[in-house]
Amino acid sequence: GIQVEQSPPDLILQEGANSTLRCNFSDSVNNLQWFHQNPWGQLINLFYIPSGTKQNGRLSATTVATERYSLLYISSSQTTDSGVYFCAVALFSGGYNKLIFGAGTRLAVHP
């Protein structure tokens, strides 16, 4: 099956700093999503980005499908950005679309 690796596993930032999170996957996919799991456990959709680049406020993401990686950029980080960031991928086939999650990057933003 598809393997998903995220790096770094842990990240500590001062408020206002920028960061880049990486997601590598082992096979072709046609679904890639980034999620933020907040300290209350909620999984919040950040991006649906099987290819290309998208931006949403201070966050942006880029997926290079041919090279099997995706990057999530967080600029001017805030304490509310703390939590775990997950990358998840899937290969849609015949109505079957299970997401395979990476282990996540745990981010702590300090004031």
Add this chain to the structure above:
Amino acid sequence: DSGVTQTPKHLITATGQRVTLRCSPRSGDLSVYWYQQSLDQGLQFLIQYYNGEERAKGNILERFSAQQFPDLHSELNLSSLELGDSALYFCASSVNPQEAQYFGPGTRLLVL
């Protein structure tokens, strides 16, 4: 708010018991998915339904079963519960299997 609702938010029960978790997908979404998040296994896919029909199974135990009803809500039934079943159970939905999945707030299950 993703538009996916799950009840209950928290559930505490004893080993050997049976519980039912409920999920209502976003309006218009036909696909429903269940995932389990535990400390040792991470986030894992359990099962997928599309318009009432089971489409895919993941690492779902035989003690677990699910269904999607005509009104598209779904239920996940967990029976003969064990301590190791303690986890956060998420439901997600999408318009169709090719589109982004949106996750509900989860049900936190504690088996004592």
